[in-house]
Amino acid sequence: MxxxxxxxxxxxxxxxxxxxxxxxxxxxxxxxxxxxxxxEFALEAALRIKDTVGGKITALSVGNNFIRDVxxxxxxxxxxxxxxxxxxAFDGGDSWSTANAxxxxxxxxxxxxxIFCGRQSSDWDAGQVGLGVAExxxxxxxxxxxxxxxxxxxxxxxxxxxxxxxxxxxxxxALIVVTSGLGALRYATLKGIMAAAKKQPVIWKxxxxxxxxxxxxxxxxxxxxxxxxxxxxxxxxxxVEGDTAAEAGAxxxxxxxxxxxx
Amino acid sequence: xxxxxxxxxxxxxxxGKLAPITAELLGxxxxxxxxxxxGLFCLLAxxxxxxxxxxxxxxxxxxxYVVEHAALKEYQADCYIQxxxxxxxxxxxxxxxxGQTSMGRDLAPRLAFRLGTSLTTDCLxxxxxxxxxxxxxxxxxxxxxxxxxxxxxLMPLMVTVRSKAMSPLERDDxxxxxxxxxxxxxxxxxxxxxxxxxxxxxAVGIKLEDAPVIVCGGRGLGGPEPFQTxxxxxxxxxxxxxxxxRPPADNGWVSEALHIGLTxxxxxxxxxxxxxxxxxxxxxxxxxxxxxxxxxxKDPEANIFREAEFGVVGKYExxxxxxxxxxxxxxxx
Numbered sequence: 272m273x274x275x276x277x278x279x280x281x282x283x284x285x286x287x288x289x290x291x292x293x294x295x296x297x298x299x300x301x302x303x304x305x306x307x308x309x310x311e312f313a314l315e316a317a318l319r320i321k322d323t324v325g326g327k328i329t330a331l332s333v334g335n336n337f338i339r340d341v342x343x344x345x346x347x348x349x350x351x352x353x354x355x356x357x358x359x360a361f362d363g364g365d366s367w368s369t370a371n372a373x374x375x376x377x378x379x380x381x382x383x384x385x386i387f388c389g390r391q392s393s394d395w396d397a398g399q400v401g402l403g404v405a406e407x408x409x410x411x412x413x414x415x416x417x418x419x420x421x422x423x424x425x426x427x428x429x430x431x432x433x434x435x436x437x438x439x440x441x442x443x444x445a446l447i448v449v450t451s452g453l454g455a456l457r458y459a460t461l462k463g464i465m466a467a468a469k470k471q472p473v474i475w476k477x478x479x480x481x482x483x484x485x486x487x488x489x490x491x492x493x494x495x496x497x498x499x500x501x502x503x504x505x506x507x508x509x510x511v512e513g514d515t516a517a518e519a520g521a522x523x524x525x526x527x528x529x530x531x532x533x
Numbered sequence: 534x535x536x537x538x539x540x541x542x543x544x545x546x547x548x549g550k551l552a553p554i555t556a557e558l559l560g561x562x563x564x565x566x567x568x569x570x571x572g573l574f575c576l577l578a579x580x581x582x583x584x585x586x587x588x589x590x591x592x593x594x595x596x597x598y599v600v601e602h603a604a605l606k607e608y609q610a611d612c613y614i615q616x617x618x619x620x621x622x623x624x625x626x627x628x629x630x631x632g633q634t635s636m637g638r639d640l641a642p643r644l645a646f647r648l649g650t651s652l653t654t655d656c657l658x659x660x661x662x663x664x665x666x667x668x669x670x671x672x673x674x675x676x677x678x679x680x681x682x683x684x685x686x687l688m689p690l691m692v693t694v695r696s697k698a699m700s701p702l703e704r705d706d707x708x709x710x711x712x713x714x715x716x717x718x719x720x721x722x723x724x725x726x727x728x729x730x731x732x733x734x735x736a737v738g739i740k741l742e743d744a745p746v747i748v749c750g751g752r753g754l755g756g757p758e759p760f761q762t763x764x765x766x767x768x769x770x771x772x773x774x775x776x777x778x779r780p781p782a783d784n785g786w787v788s789e790a791l792h793i794g795l796t797x798x799x800x801x802x803x804x805x806x807x808x809x810x811x812x813x814x815x816x817x818x819x820x821x822x823x824x825x826x827x828x829x830x831k832d833p834e835a836n837i838f839r840e841a842e843f844g845v846v847g848k849y850e851x852x853x854x855x856x857x858x859x860x861x862x863x864x865x866x
Contacts (some may be wrong), residue, residue, distance in 0.1 A: 282676050286814050286836050289678035296675055366642070367651060390796065395674050395681075397654050399642040406646035411611070411725035414639045417789070427729070432635055433798070434790055435734035441726045451779065451796065452789050493651035497669070498682040508828070508841045516847030520855030523827070523845050528863050530843075532804060532825050533746075533771060 272317045273380065274350070275373055275388045275400070276310040276332045278342055282393040294499045296394070304341050309389025311456035313449040316419050317387050318349045318457065324421055327351045329380060333372045335362045339472070346467035347459035353472040354380070360477050363489030370403030372487050375480040377408060385426060386446040390415060405446040413439050417452035537688040539572040540565050541626035543617055544589060545636055546579050551588040554632035556701035558694055561659060562630050563593035563702060565668075568661045574598060574624065578616045580606040590710030593702045598624075598715045604724075607731075608636045610643060611724040616717045617644050626689050628668055633693040641693045651685040654693045668692065676795060677814030697801045697822045734790045739774045741791065746773025746804045749793055749820070752780035753809025753830070753849065760787050763849070764808060767857045770864070776800070778816045794819035809849045812837025829853060 284302045291297070306314075317328050330345035333356040346353050356372050364372070377386065386408075388401030405412035417436070418429040421443075430437045431450055459467070477487050484490065511526050513519030527533045540562045544555040559575060566573040575594040577585055579601065586597040598620055604612045617640065621629060629644075631637035633655045645652035657680070658671040668690045670683045741747065748768040750760055760775055768775045775791065782792035793800055794816045801822030808829045810816060817840050820826065828841035829852050838844045845852050 280675075282815070283813070286678050286812075289675055291679050296679060365651070367646075370646070393676065396676065396795065398638055399645070399652060399654060402639070402642035403646045406643055412643075413726055415635070431789060432731075435732045437728045438730040438732070439726050440729050445725075451783050455783070493687055494653060494683045494685040496681055497684050499674070499679055500682075501679050504839055506839050508838045508844045510833075510838070510844050510846060512845075516845070516851035517855035519845045519847055520829075520852035521859040523829075523843065523852070524856050524859035524863060526843060527827070527860075532827075533860065533864075 272320065272326055273329050273331055273377060273383050273386045274310070274314050274317050274345065275386065275404070276314070276330050276342065276345055277307045277389075277392050278304050278332065278334060278337055279307045279392060279394040281305045282308060289501075291499050291501050294496065296499065304338055306341065306344055307389055307393040309391060309393065309449060309451070312451060312453045313387040313389045314345060314348060314350070315456045316416070316447065316449050316453055317385070320385070320419065320421055321349065326384070329354060331373060331376055332356065333361050333364070333369055333376075335359055343467045343470075343472070344459065346470055347463045348457055349463060353470070355472045355474050356480065357474050358476045358484070360484035360490070361488045363492070364487065365492040365494050366397050366399035366403060367493040368487055368491035370400045370407060371491065372480065372482065373400065374404045374407035375482055376475060377404065379475075379480055384443045385421070386410075386444070388446065388448050390448050390450045401446060401448040408446075410444050410446055411441050412446040412448060413441050414448040415450045416447045417450055419447055537625050537627045538569075539574055539624065539626050540569075540628045540630065541621065541624060541689075542573070542575045542594070543629065543631045543637075543640070544575045544577045544585075545632060545634065546577065546582070546585050549583060549585070551585045551592065552632070553701070554634055554696045555589065556592045557696065557699040558630045558632060559589065559593040560701040561694060561699040562628075565628060565659065565661055568663070569627070569666060571627065572596065574626065576600065576617065576620055578602075578605045578613060586712045587706075588704075590708055590712070591704045591706045593708070594710055596711045596713055598713050600715050600717050602717070602719050604719050604721055607728065608639070609724065609726070609728070610639055611726065612719050612721070613640055614643050614647065615719050615723070618647060619717050620715065621648065621689060627666070629689045629691045631691075631693045633695045637693040641691060645691045648689070650687040650689055650691055652691040652693070653683045653685070656692045656694050657698045659692060659694070673818060675814075677818040696799050734788050739772070741774050741776055741793070741798055741800055744774035744800075745802055746771040746806070747776050747793070747800060747802045747820075747823075748773055748806045748808065749776040749778065749810060750781060750808050751778040751810030751816070753811070754781065754786070757781075757786035759849070763853050767806070767853060770857060770861055771804070773802070773804070778810050807837050807841070808853060810837050811835050812840055829856075
């Protein structure tokens with residue numbers, strides 16, 4: 272099994288700390304990077320399969336300047352191997368260049384039954400890389416999975432739809448795009464953290480996956496970022512008060528009637 | 534190289550009718566097509582398209598390509614992509630529009646990678662640059678904490694559009710347009726996934742997307758019980774529906790079908806009452822289209838008060854029953 276992960280700024284940080292400067296998102300140094308929330312669900316999905324039927328989990332990520340303690344969480348929770356496509360040239364990629372680099376790395380890894388991705392990264396939120404990898408590799412993909420089981424060379428997936436879910440069967444090898452609802456990623460055990468500390472990630476440069484630096488990252492983008500900005504919001508909230516919270520609640524009812532909202 | 538022109542909307546049906554998102558895409562596509570002085574086309578694929586093709590014309594399409602095939606009864610990626618790929622190659626549209634829906638999220642990235650073009654998902658605003666005739670694409674990023682404008686030169690220009698971000702045209706049944714039955718050979722041996730079962734989980738009562746009033750609860754409610762009591766009483770009084778932000782859905786307090794936000798449902802009711810919701814951008818992305826937002830939260834610094842029109846700072850256990858009780862009297866009185 273291969274799990275695709277991305278290191279992103281903590282999306283749970285308060286909205287006020289997100290500031291755009293010179294077309295780039297800048298965050299104060301106390302906002303620590305994390306593995307994206309949907310990739311954490313993807314890891315958990317893979318770990319559950321390892322729990323039940325066994326197998327080896329390889330975590331794969333593309334970028335530059337990985338913080339080892341952050342990305343090694345994939346090993347600490349039970350991953351067996353970590354491959355980082357890490358080079359300056361990988362910086363600033365879009366969905367296309369990221370998916371292409373991932374797919375080339377997966378071809379080099381060779382054998383696999385399942386690839387897990389998160390539904391969308393927790394920074395750019397585009398939701399394309401997983402399906403892109405599947406298209407490039409020519410394997411089937413199931414999106415918005417919230418439960419995955421493997422039996423007899425097939426995966427059975429609960430796929431979220433607007434008013435319920437489908438049970439979908441897919442032949443292996445396949446790529447599964449994971450959404451929330453699967454349950455949070457397990458905590459790393461002390462033993463897991465110790466074992467992860469001893470392991471070193473495998474580092475691949477563009478040449479290791481058969482690509483020129485001009486074929487990855489920002490140089491290979493298909494869509495160009497013209498502008499990054501933050502629309503100005505006018506705070507216009509009228510706070511309804513009262514001597515007690517209950518009185519404020521009753522006063523709100525009166526105010527909403529006056530304003531003819533209800 | 535083919536000349537790329539015109540706008541193609543990949544439409545969807547809902548209960549045999551044109552889906553609301555498709556009417557919105559046609560409204561947006563009409564403006565783009567008029568700016569370019571080009572045509573607006575709509576693809577409708579299903580086992581039976583019926584009167585929806587006429588609806589697409591009434592909402593702005595010049596030509597509707599109707600593909601009917603038994604394998605298209607339900608959305609299935611490996612079938613639908615064959616239809617979309619074949620039509621895009623035949624028509625060479627300048628722009629392909631899809632909804633940021635279950636189908637669009639699944640189909641658009643596959644199609645863009647297969648065609649070797651780029652895609653911008655979840656757009657809120659689209660416009661044509663008069664000089665270059667390229668599409669300026671605006672979408673939220675960083676969970677809604679910023680917006681980005683993208684441009685691409687690769688044809689066709691593909692985008693998905695967030696539901697309720699665009700307005701449909703007024704329906705005009707006298708509009709003239711052409712319905713073109715189109716045959717696509719679907720190779721069912723390429724279908725690698727199989728839907729074994731469809732399970733409905735929709736809560737009984739009013740659908741969230743149709744409710745004029747939504748009472749939405751967050752992590753601060755602490756468990757499933759307030760959704761069934763405190764919030765439901767207020768919702769019932771106002772003939773509305775109960776919704777939730779992501780943590781209650783993730784924790785299993787409510788069904789995923791009630792989840793409102795960036796990765797849940799996008800709603801735009803008249804009245805949205807947010808209770809014990811901090812107002813992370815990922816949540817407000819699902820409700821900013823609401824006409825009036827009312828917030829109740831014990832934290833005066835909560836981000837939700839920046840989105841709301843009216844607010845009360847206080848514990849929901851005290852505020853909400855008093856609000857419901859007083860409203861009941863006022864409505865009766």
